[in-house]
Amino acid sequence: ARCYLAQGNVDKAVAKARETIELCERIGDKHYANMAGLVLAESCLQNGSVSECENALAVIEDSDPTSDFFVLGNIQRIRGLAALEDGDSELVVHHLNRSLTIFEAAEDIYHAAFASLLIGENLGEESRARAIRQLTRAGEVFCTLGVTDLADRADIRLAEIRAASSGEFKRPVIANSAASQLLMVRLAEATASRELLFRELVAVLRQESQAKKIIIAEPNDEKKLVPFITHGYTLDESADLIKRLENAALKGGEKLFARTRNIAIVPLKASNAKTAVLIIHPQDGALLNDGGSLQPSIRVVELGMDVISLREKDKTTPIEQDASHYTSNSLMPGFIHSSPAMTSLVEEVYKIRSSDVTVLVTGESGTGKELVSRAIHTLSNRKDKIFVPFNCTAVPMELAEGHLFGYRKGSFTGAVTDSPGMIRAADGGTLFLDEIGDLPLDVQPKLLRFLQEGEVQPIGEKRPIKVDVRVIAATNMPLEQKVAEGTFREDLYYRLNVIRLRVPPLRERRSEIPPIINYYINHYSSRFGKHDITFTPQTIDLLMVCNWEGNVRQLCNEVQRIIARAVDNEVVTPDNLSPELRRAAKPMTPQMQGNTKTITTYDTPFSPFKNIPDGGTLEHAVTELEMQMIKAALGRHNWNISRVANELGLTRRGLYLKIARYGIERAA
Template sequence: MVSVPEIEQMVSEGRYREALRNFDAELPAGHREPPTMVLRAELLQRVGRSEQAKRLIRALLKSSKLDDKSRAWAYFILGRAAADEGEFEEACTYLHKSTNIALAARNYRHAAWAQARLLALLADSSGPNALDSLLTDLRHNAARSGDPQVLALTHLYIGQAEAQRTALSTARRHLSLAASLLATRPNLWIESMIEHVRTAICIMASDFPAATQHAKKALALADESGQMVQRSVACSNLGYTFYVTGHWDDAVRCYEQALEMVYPNSDHFTGALDTLANIRFEQGKLTECEDLLKRIEHVTCSDTSLTRYVYRHSMLTRVKVLTHRGDLRDALALLEKSIGVAEHSQDKWLLTSALLNKADILRRLSETETATDVIEAVGQQISTEPPELFATYQRVLACALAVKGEYQSAKIHFERAHRICFALGHSQGVADLRREWHATTDAIIESAENMPSKSSQLVGGALECIAALISYAGRWHLVGLELIRMLSDCGLTAVLVTDSANADEKTRASTASTSSTADWRINLQSEEPVLELAIPRSSDVVSGAVVNALRTIVGALKALDGARLETEQRSALWPMDELPSKHDQFVVSGHFRDLMAFAQRVARANVNVLITGESGTGKEILAHAVHDFSDRAVKPFVPFNCAAIPPHLLESQLFGYRRGAFTGADKNYEGVIRSARGGTLFLDEIGELSLDLQPKFLRFLESGEISPLGEPISSLVDVRIVAATNRNLEDSVRDGLFREDLFYRVNVVRLALKPLRERRDEIPQLVEQFVARAAKDFNKGHIDVAEETMERLLLYRWPGNVRQLSNEIRRMVALVEADSVLQPYMISNEIVSALPVVRSASGADDITVPLHGKLTPTIERIEREMIKAALQEHQGKVDEAAKALGISRKGLYLKRHRFGL
C-alpha cells in the first residue's frame, strides 16, 4: 500500500508513469479527496491521457472542497494540456488564471510554475524581447518560493528563450545553473528538458555530433519519466540530427515514432511534419512532401499560429517546393510574409535564412541588382551568425557571382561553403550546395573576357578569407581549416593537431594526433579539446613573418570572440552580473544577490575589501565569493578568526615564527599570512586586533613585508586581504581602539551585509536550501515546509541571522519523520513566543502585520484581505462592498483585477 506523500515524492522526482501506476493500484479509496485527485489528473496529463485529465479537472473545479492551492494547480494542468495540444490562447488564459489564484493564496511555487510555462509560450510566439514584465515577476516569485526545482525551471525556460534569440553562450549558462540546482532535488522531466534545449543549442551551433548525444540522453530520461510529450520531442530532435547528417531512414523512423506520441495540431506535431516534408523532398517524393505541407497549412489557420516557432519556420520548406516547381513569384511572396513574421518575432535565424532565399530567387528571376542588394545587406550581419548560415550565405553568393560570369571568384565561395558543411558533418548542407551549384554553373558558358585578372582574384580571395575568419571566431576548427587554405596560397603546408580524446569525430578526422616538435605551433583552443595549428619550421624569413602574422590574426580573433560574448551578455534577458553563482544559487534576488554581483565586479581589482555586518549574516560566504571571482581563485583561501585566538598569541599566528624564538617554539611555523601566499586571507573580526599589533599589520598592508618572530630579515608576501567585522570600526577609531590609518587601508571597498530581519524576502530560499541540506545529512528523504510554518519563519526577527535560521531548520529536520512536512508546532518555543499574532482568534475581523516588513507588499496584503472580507460579508454584491470600503465601484473593480480576486 502506498501513501499520498510517497506518490508526491515520485511526482517531485519526475517519475510520472510509476506514480500513476501506484496511485491507481495501491492508493486506498479513502485517501482520494479532491486535492489528491488533482494530483492524479496531473499524472494522467503527463503520461499522455490528456482527455481523461481534462474531464477529471473540470469535475473537480465544481467541488467546494477544492482549496485555492489545488484550484491553482488544476488550472495549471489545463494550461499545460492546452499548450501541448497547440491551443495557444486557451493555454495562456488558464495559466494566467492559475497564476492569479496562486498569488492570491501566497503560493509562490505554483505561481512560478505557471509563469514559467507562460514565459515559454510567449517567447515562442512574440519573441524573447517581449518578456520583460513577465520575467521580472517570474524571477521574484521563483525566489520567494525557495524551491530549487522552480528555480531550475526558471533558468531552463530563460535559457530556451535565449537560444531562440541565438544568444547561445548565455543559454548554456542558464542550463548549467538549472542542472546544478537539481542536484538537491532531482527531477527526470526537467533533466530531460535541459537535454532537449541543449540539443537545440547544438543544432543551432551546427555541432551535430554533440546534438545527437544530448538528444539520446533526453530520450532516455523521458522514457524513464514516462512524460509522453517529452519523449516525442526527444525523438524529433534525434530525427533532425539524423536528417542533417544524411541518415534519412533513421530520421524517418524517429519522426514516425514522434508522430504516434504527440497530439495532432500541436507545435511538436507540426515540426515533425515539416522535417518529414524536407526528407521527402530530398528523396524526390514531391507528392508526399506536398501532402505533408498541406497538413501543416490545415493546422496553421490563423495569424497567431503563423508567429509560433515551428509554423513560421515551415514557410521555408514551402518556399523550397515552390522554387522547385518554378513558381518563383509565389515563393517570393511567401518569403516576404516570412520576413515580416521573423521581424515581428525577433527570430534572427529565420530572418537571415529568408533573406538569403529571397536573394537566391531574385537571382533566378534575373533581378540581379536587387539580389545583390539583399546579399550585401545580409553580408553586413553574417559574421555573427552560426556556421550553417554562413555556409548558406557563401552558396548564395557563389551562385550569384557565377551568373555574373565571375566564375573563379564564385568557385572560391563554393569551396568555402563546402569546407564548412563538410567540417560540420552537415551532409544535407553539402547535398543542397552541390545541387544548387551544378544547377547554376551548368547553365553558364564561361567567358574568358569576363574573367577578372589574377592579381584581383588574389586580393579579393585574401579579403574574403579574412572576412571568413572573422565570422568563424569562436569556432576554432573552422578557423584552422581556413588558415590552412590561406597558407597553401602562400606555399606553406599546415595541419591541425589535437591531443584530446574529447574531440568530436569530424575534428579528429581532419586533425593529426601528433606533429614534429620542430613545427611552429599556433594555439587555437586552450580548453578541451585542445587544438593547435602546426606548420613545418623553415629558415625562410618570409615564412617566419607569415607565421607571426597568423599569430596576430588568431590573437585578434580571440579578442573578437570575447567581445562578442560580452555584447551577448549585455543584451541578455537576465543580465550576467545578476545571475546566481555557486555561492548563492538559491538567492536570485534581494540584498544578498546585489552584494554578490558587486563582489563579482570588484573581485578582479587587487584591492582590500572590508565586509561589515552582524554575526551570522554570511560574511564568510561573501568573502569566499570575492576570492573565487578573482584571478586568485586557484590559490588558497585561508580564513582566520582574530577573536578566537588569545591576544598575546595573535602575532605569532599571523606572522609565524622561527624555531627557538620563544619558549615552546620547538619548530618553525610560517603563519597564516604566508600560508595564504598568492591567494586570499580572510580576517574575521579584525576589530579584535590589539593596538600593539596594529602597526605591524599596517606595515604589511603597505609594503607586503612581514617579519616572523625570530627571523633576522623580512620577506615579501603577495596576499589579498578580505577583512570582516561586526563592530562599527568608525566608532572604534573615534574611541582610540583602532588606528585610523589602518582603517583606511582595510576599508578600500566596503560590503555591508544587512541583518536577516531586513532582507526577509531571502528567507524562503534559505529555508528550502537548509531543509534540503539537512534532509540529505540526516537521511530524511524529501521534507516539505508547510505554508503556515514558512509564514511564522518570515515573521520572526532572527537576531542570530542566517546562522540561527540554519540551526533552527536543522533541529526541526532532525526531529521530524522522514518524507514528511515541517509543521508550525515544530518551531522552537522561544521563536513562537516572540512572534506577532497573524489573525485574531476568530480569524475574521482583523489581521496583525509585522512592523519590520516591506511596506508595499504589506499594504497590498491588507487591501486584499479587506476586499475579500467585504465581498464575503455582502455576498459578492460589488456596489455594497465598495460602499463599505469607502471606494468607488470602478476602484473596487481595478483592485480586484490587480489582486486576481
C-alpha cells in the first residue's frame, strides 16, 4: 500500500491498505493494522477526503498506540497536512511541531528531518529565521542519509526564503491568544510518556521563547537532583549547575544564585507524580515571545505529569477479569484473553457451541490448543458428558489402532482382556485427538470411516459398533504440507477441517502477558502456600518482550519456578528470572550520567557506537553477535525502527529495550 502511495496510485493504495487492515484484524496484529491505517489516512487526504482521513486516524487512536512513537508522530504529520488542505497555517505548524517532538523522542532521524522540512516550508513570513533553521537541519540530515531529492527540496526552499529577505530576519513573534492556546494543546496532548511531555516542553521553549539553554532535572533514588533532559548544556555543565544550585538552596541563596547565573528556576510540582525542576537561561527566556507568562503552560505540564503517573500506576495494578462471556471464568480457569486475535477466537468458539461439528485446532506448541478444545466441549451440548484426550504421539505406532478403536481378548498377543478403546470410552462426549498429524498412516482409513459413519470396529470384533462422539483434533504442524508429502490422507484432512480455529502464539498477543502472569501468580501462590508475591514493572516489561518460543506453557513454567522458590512478601526482580532470561535484564554497558538525555539536534555530530568489552564466554559471544546484528540492521534501514524490528523479528518496544541495554547510538 505504501509503495502504491509513493507511486501516486492512490486508489490502489486505499484498496491495499483496507485489505491489510482487515487481515491484521483477523490475526490480531495491531501494529501493522495501524501502519496500514496511516497509509489509508494519507491516501484519503490525497484524494481530497479530509473527513475520511480523520476517520482513519481516529480508528488508529482508538487502538491506544501510546507506546508506538512512529504511529503517533505520523498521526500528527498527517493532521498537519490535513490542516494545510483547510488553509489553517497555525494548525499546520502546531501538528508538525508535535510530530517533530515525537520523532526526536523516538530518535527517528529521517522522520524528524522530514517534519523539520515540512515546518520550514509552512512557516509564515514573520518566522523566516526559524524556517531557515528547520530547513538547514533537514537538508543536512538528508545529505547525510543520501536522500538527495529531499535535500534538494530543502535547498530550493532555503534559496526562495533568502531571496525574499531584504535584511536581517527578526525572531518570530506570537501576538494572539489562539497561538498561545495551541501551545497548551501541544503540551496537553504530549502525555504518552513523561519523557515525551518534557521534550515537548523543551521544544515549546526553544521555538516560542527567548530560552537558549534549558535543563529539566529530577530527584534520583537518593533524593538528589540530577539532569533528566538538557538542551544547550553539556552533561558535565548541567550536572555541575544542578550541584551548585542544590548547595545554594541549602544555604537559602537560591534566588541570588539564579540572579548571578542569569537563570530562571521553575519548579514542576504535581500532586501524584515525582516533582521536577525547569532551569532556563537567560532569565528573560522564561517568557513567551508575545510577552505572555509561562505559568499556564507550566500548569498544563504539571497536570500532564499527574495523568502519566496515574496511568502508569493503573498499568501495574492487577486487573480483575470481568465475569462475562469473554473472560476466563466463563470458559474455564486460565482462559485469559484481551487481544483482538484471542477475542475473535472466543467468538468463533461461541458460534459453534450448539453444534457437534468436527473442529481442527491449529497453533504452535504451548499455545493452549487443549485448553481451547476443553472450552469448546464445556460450551457444547455435551458439557455434562466425558471429555477424553488422546495424544497420537503418546503410544507406539503399532499400538495406536488398539488404543483408539479397542480390541477383543485374544485378538493378538498380549490382549488378555477386552478393551473398549478411546473412541468408545468417549461415547456421548468429546474425543480430543492431539497431534493428529502424527497419526500413523495405516490407522487413518479407520479414523476416516469412524468420522463418516459414526461407527468403529475393534480389533477382533466381527461387526462395527455405533458410537456417538464429537471429535476435536489439534496439530502444531501444517497438515497441507503433510498431505502434499503423502504422509497424511487428503480425504481425512478435509473431513477434519470442517471448522478450523487458529490459536495465536503468545508473541502475537503480548497484551495478555500481564494478566496471564497475574493469574499464574495467584494460582501457584495458592498451590504452594505463598503470600503477597509481586513482580516489579521492570520484570513484567522484560517478560513482555521475550520471544516465548514455548508460548504460554513456557511462561507458565517460568512463573511456577519463581513462585516455588520465592518467600512470602518477596518482590520479584529481573534477577529472579531463569538464566536464559536473566541475561536480557542486565545492562551490558555503563549508563550515561544519571538518567540524562540530551535533546538531539541535527547540526551537531552524532555519538559513535559504544564498544562492548571483549569476553571469552559463550554469553559474551552471543551478546556481541546480537549487538552487531542490531547495529547492521539499523544502518541498513537508516534507523527506521519499524523496519529493523520487523527484520529482526522483534517488537518495536523490544528493539528499543535492546538498543538502550547495549548503549547503541546513532553514528554520524
